[in-house]
Amino acid sequence: MLWTVPVQSVSPQRVIEHVSKVLLGKEQQIRLAVACLLARGHLLIEDLPGMGKTTLAEALARCFGLEFKRVHFTSDLLPADLTGIGVLETGSGSFSFQPGPLFSQVLLADEINRASPRTQSALLEAMASGRVSVDGTSHELPIPFFVIATQNGLDQTGTAPLPESQLDRFLMRLTLGFPERQAELALLSGQAMRPEQLPALLTPADLLALQQQATAQHAEPSLLAYVLDLVELSRQGSFGASPLSPRAAQSLLAAARAWSLLEGRDFVIPADVQAVLPSVCEHRMDDGEPVGTNGAGASEAGSWSQRLLAGVDGLR
Amino acid sequence: MSGHRRLQWVALGLLATLLPAIDTGMPLSWGAICLMALTGLKLREARSRSELRRSSLLLLVIIGVMAALLPGLGPSLIQLLTTLLALSSLLALELGGALQLRTLLGRSLRLLGAALPLVLVLFLLVPRVGPIWTVPMGQTARTGLSDRLDTGSIANLVAVDTPAARISFASEAPPPPEARYWRVLTLHSFDGQRWERLPGEDSLNALIPAAAGAPMASTREQFWLAEPTLLPMLPWSGQGQPLDPELRISPDGVLLNNRPPIERRAYGFTNLSAPAAWKRQPPRDAALELPAGINPRLQALGQEWKATYAPADRVAAAQRWFLSQPFRYTTQPGLLPGPDAVDAFLFDTRIGFCEHFASGFTALMRAAGVPARIVLGYQGGDWVPQVGGGGYLDVRQSDAHAWSEVWLADQGWVQVDPTAWVSPVRISAGQPISAGQAPRQFSPLGWALLQWRGIDLRWTGWVMGFSRQDQRALIERLLGTRHEWLGLLLVAALALCLGVVLPLMRWTQRRRDADALRRELDRCLQRLQGLGLEPLPGEDLGSFCHRAGQQRPDLDAVLDELARTYLRQRFEPPQPQDQRQASSQRLRRLRHQLTRSPAAAPSPQG
Numbered sequence: 001m002l003w004t005v006p007v008q009s010v011s012p013q014r015v016i017e018h019v020s021k022v023l024l025g026k027e028q029q030i031r032l033a034v035a036c037l038l039a040r041g042h043l044l045i046e047d048l049p050g051m052g053k054t055t056l057a058e059a060l061a062r063c064f065g066l067e068f069k070r071v072h073f074t075s076d077l078l079p080a081d082l083t084g085i086g087v088l089e090t091g092s093g094s095f096s097f098q099p100g101p102l103f104s105q106v107l108l109a110d111e112i113n114r115a116s117p118r119t120q121s122a123l124l125e126a127m128a129s130g131r132v133s134v135d136g137t138s139h140e141l142p143i144p145f146f147v148i149a150t151q152n153g154l155d156q157t158g159t160a161p162l163p164e165s166q167l168d169r170f171l172m173r174l175t176l177g178f179p180e181r182q183a184e185l186a187l188l189s190g191q192a193m194r195p196e197q198l199p200a201l202l203t204p205a206d207l208l209a210l211q212q213q214a215t216a217q218h219a220e221p222s223l224l225a226y227v228l229d230l231v232e233l234s235r236q237g238s239f240g241a242s243p244l245s246p247r248a249a250q251s252l253l254a255a256a257r258a259w260s261l262l263e264g265r266d267f268v269i270p271a272d273v274q275a276v277l278p279s280v281c282e283h284r285m286d287d288g289e290p291v292g293t294n295g296a297g298a299s300e301a302g303s304w305s306q307r308l309l310a311g312v313d314g315l316r
Numbered sequence: 317m318s319g320h321r322r323l324q325w326v327a328l329g330l331l332a333t334l335l336p337a338i339d340t341g342m343p344l345s346w347g348a349i350c351l352m353a354l355t356g357l358k359l360r361e362a363r364s365r366s367e368l369r370r371s372s373l374l375l376l377v378i379i380g381v382m383a384a385l386l387p388g389l390g391p392s393l394i395q396l397l398t399t400l401l402a403l404s405s406l407l408a409l410e411l412g413g414a415l416q417l418r419t420l421l422g423r424s425l426r427l428l429g430a431a432l433p434l435v436l437v438l439f440l441l442v443p444r445v446g447p448i449w450t451v452p453m454g455q456t457a458r459t460g461l462s463d464r465l466d467t468g469s470i471a472n473l474v475a476v477d478t479p480a481a482r483i484s485f486a487s488e489a490p491p492p493p494e495a496r497y498w499r500v501l502t503l504h505s506f507d508g509q510r511w512e513r514l515p516g517e518d519s520l521n522a523l524i525p526a527a528a529g530a531p532m533a534s535t536r537e538q539f540w541l542a543e544p545t546l547l548p549m550l551p552w553s554g555q556g557q558p559l560d561p562e563l564r565i566s567p568d569g570v571l572l573n574n575r576p577p578i579e580r581r582a583y584g585f586t587n588l589s590a591p592a593a594w595k596r597q598p599p600r601d602a603a604l605e606l607p608a609g610i611n612p613r614l615q616a617l618g619q620e621w622k623a624t625y626a627p628a629d630r631v632a633a634a635q636r637w638f639l640s641q642p643f644r645y646t647t648q649p650g651l652l653p654g655p656d657a658v659d660a661f662l663f664d665t666r667i668g669f670c671e672h673f674a675s676g677f678t679a680l681m682r683a684a685g686v687p688a689r690i691v692l693g694y695q696g697g698d699w700v701p702q703v704g705g706g707g708y709l710d711v712r713q714s715d716a717h718a719w720s721e722v723w724l725a726d727q728g729w730v731q732v733d734p735t736a737w738v739s740p741v742r743i744s745a746g747q748p749i750s751a752g753q754a755p756r757q758f759s760p761l762g763w764a765l766l767q768w769r770g771i772d773l774r775w776t777g778w779v780m781g782f783s784r785q786d787q788r789a790l791i792e793r794l795l796g797t798r799h800e801w802l803g804l805l806l807v808a809a810l811a812l813c814l815g816v817v818l819p820l821m822r823w824t825q826r827r828r829d830a831d832a833l834r835r836e837l838d839r840c841l842q843r844l845q846g847l848g849l850e851p852l853p854g855e856d857l858g859s860f861c862h863r864a865g866q867q868r869p870d871l872d873a874v875l876d877e878l879a880r881t882y883l884r885q886r887f888e889p890p891q892p893q894d895q896r897q898a899s900s901q902r903l904r905r906l907r908h909q910l911t912r913s914p915a916a917a918p919s920p921q922g
Binding site for chain 2: 219222
């Protein structure tokens with residue numbers, strides 16, 4: 001559908017177009033990732049290695065003009081490796097804080113389920129509170145602060161699944177999936193750009209303004225009713241999924257607002273909710289058991305969400 | 317011609333129907349007529365929106381003026397209707413003609429409804445400005461009782477069946493027919509043939525203030541609505557106190573109207589059982605005057621009674637005499653000769669009607685040395701039961717009557733009706749005075765008219781009967797003696813009205829709009845279902861329309877517009893009303909397009 005798009009000084013649409021030049025054929029996922037960023041949420045990407053997770057994270061960071069760091073989680077990674085440590089300075093004899101990779105605007109946490117629960121927990125606490133405590137001193141994380149975590153399927157060896165409470169900290173869970181033949185052909189023939197070639201389209205200030213705008217998107221009471229109907233259906237015992245929490249409802253609305261902004265509207269419609277619902281709600285409903293990470297699993301991943309969406313009247 | 321202009325013309329036309337009723341003697345009514353002419357001219361030549369708006373506002377001003385001129389129920393209803401039309405045309409103007417007439421009228425009606433609490437507050441609490449309320453109400457005066465009694469003058473009246481007054485009673489039961497005497501004026505001066513009022517009879521210093529005597533009771537026991545006459549007096553029963561202290565009772569027991577007699581007058585009475593002070597007022601010298609040398613037989617008979625009986629017995633003697641003579645009641649007595657007309661009636665022709673009997677009896681009493689006078693008024697009245705309980709007494713000009721009063725030292729003024737001796741049926745059965753007149757027949761129209769007059773009476777009782785005194789009483793009950801709070805109370809009441817009614821209206825409007833929108837969508841979906849296009853479970857409108865548009869490429873554009881219009885309307889931040897209305901109408905138009913579309917997509921091969 002065509003909407004008369006209000007003129008925006010900074011267009012997230014251009015970001016999506018540019019990132020699409022790097023990550024070919026994945027416009028929907030890129031759009032969801034941008035929506036997640038605009039909704040001030042963190043993103044969990046579940047997929048096999050080599051599917052373009054890092055490329056996506058790096059391209060997003062560059063386009064938004066954000067500082068980007070990457071940490072590969074291993075089973076022996078310690079919390080201090082993330083947060084940073086106090087270092088004894090020989091001159092003054094006092095400890096000075098050496099910030100770890102957590103102190104960046106975009107953090108790519110690779111294979112988060114390979115790390116020990118303790119380290120996972122440290123990351124997730126930082127994500128939730130926006131600050132890190134080291135040696136009794138509190139350090140503010142930068143703003144914006146956006147974590148893209150990736151994880152492999154549980155069938156892979158040496159992984160510790162994220163507990164439900166921590167999955168809840170991620171606004172969205174995405175799977176990238178295999179590219180289509182056409183897109184992969186383009187990739188092979190070298191038509192894809194490299195993330196480093198992308199220009200910085202926006203500044204962090206622009207991003208903050210967009211985030212502000214996203215929270216201000218208008219949601220009519222009838223739309224809120226739709227969100228509530230969805231959440232309430234998930235809570236019925238006969239539905240079978242883990243019930244959606246009030247935070248899930250908040251997240252759903254926030255993501256739908258950001259999505260509506262990307263659609264060029266200043267108000268939210270049920271289609272926005274439907275568009276973001278699988279990414280926002282699936283990982284909260286499937287008991288933390290990630291489904292198969294191969295591309296074929298994508299349809300399986302939508303199952304709870306699809307049942308939920310089919311169970312509530314979308315004509316509002 | 318655009319819709320709002322037509323509405324304005326209709327409103328103007330309706331107002332013009334009120335023109336014959338207004339009194340052209342009032343400067344204000346000329347203002348109203350000028351305004352109406354002006355509005356008509358303006359409407360003819362108006363081209364721009366602002367000019368049309370001005371003519372609409374002018375209409376509202378005219379309605380206001382009309383309301384001051386004509387406060388009756390009928391004119392009020394017409395004024396209400398014209399207000400509705402003028403408001404609707406204003407709305408149509410402001411909304412750019414987006415609304416249908418029915419919606420427009422409904423919306424204007426709701427606006428009027430919202431103003432109702434305001435009207436009530438203003439009516440109850442805003443202090444009355446005297447002059448506005450007492451401007452003559454523009455009823456042209458009609459013939460009623462005359463202020464003199466001459467041969468034939470009342471016989472002329474009997475043929476007139478126009479309304480004279482309506483009376484309602486708190487007890488809901490009217491007095492029995494023989495007690496239905498409604499006095500209007502008394503006649504003292506007699507030249508042997510003609511009875512007239514004394515010059516200067518109602519001069520101000522000779523009045524008994526209405527409030528004299530018992531303390532004012534607040535309950536209204538009797539309510540009158542008298543039609544305009546040429547006389548400065550009002551009919552009343554002779555009992556009780558007028559609730560309006562501006563009404564005065566003369567020593568002769570005449571209720572004097574303080575306002576020009578050309579207006580319809582509403583007034584109430586209380587203390588009906590209290591003794592009437594005027595009955596104890598000693599007679600004037602004129603009450604014994606008889607022109608000497610005229611009517612010698614009458615004089616002789618009077619002298620005889622005077623010599624024979626005590627004053628109280630002279631009335632009984634006169635009754636016996638009247639009953640012993642072959643008097644006959646008729647409305648065609650013929651002319652009576654010469655200066656001794658009363659003699660001729662009493663001793664020669666002996667046929668006549670109330671006027672003749674009253675005249676003869678009063679003259680006889682004077683000859684017999686008993687102070688006596690003629691009373692003119694109405695006798696009788698039809699009891700009209702109202703649908704829904706209650707009723708009123710309908711007094712007509714044909715109920716006009718003349719009777720006598722005699723002064724007896726120990727009883728005061730005593731009412732004597734010699735007509736009742738001669739023709740008791742006329743009084744007790746409430747028969748019209750003219751024997752030849754056919755009794756009123758039942759007709760649906762006549763019945764409806766009587767009912768309408770009853771409703772009008774009640775309306776007048778509420779609206780016009782809410783006097784300054786009632787208002788003061790209400791304010792005192794609300795505020796005690798702290799009158800300085802009145803302004804504050806008024807402002808608070810207004811603020812309450814505005815603060816509650818307007819948001820309520822907006823809320824219901826939005827809900828209604830939303831519901832109307834949804835109904836419209838459901839109709840569209842029904843139509844699509846008829847075309848074999850149904851939404852999947854949980855599908856949202858956008859995807860459904862997109863999918864349906866792929867199935868039916870010929871409908872793609874319509875469906876796309878449908879989804880966009882509806883979703884925008886439904887989920888956008890609240891918009892001004894005209895936009896919402898416009899989208900509803902666009903949706904309706906799309907539905908009509910869907911209805912016209914063929915059941916199956918035209919195949920590309922043709």
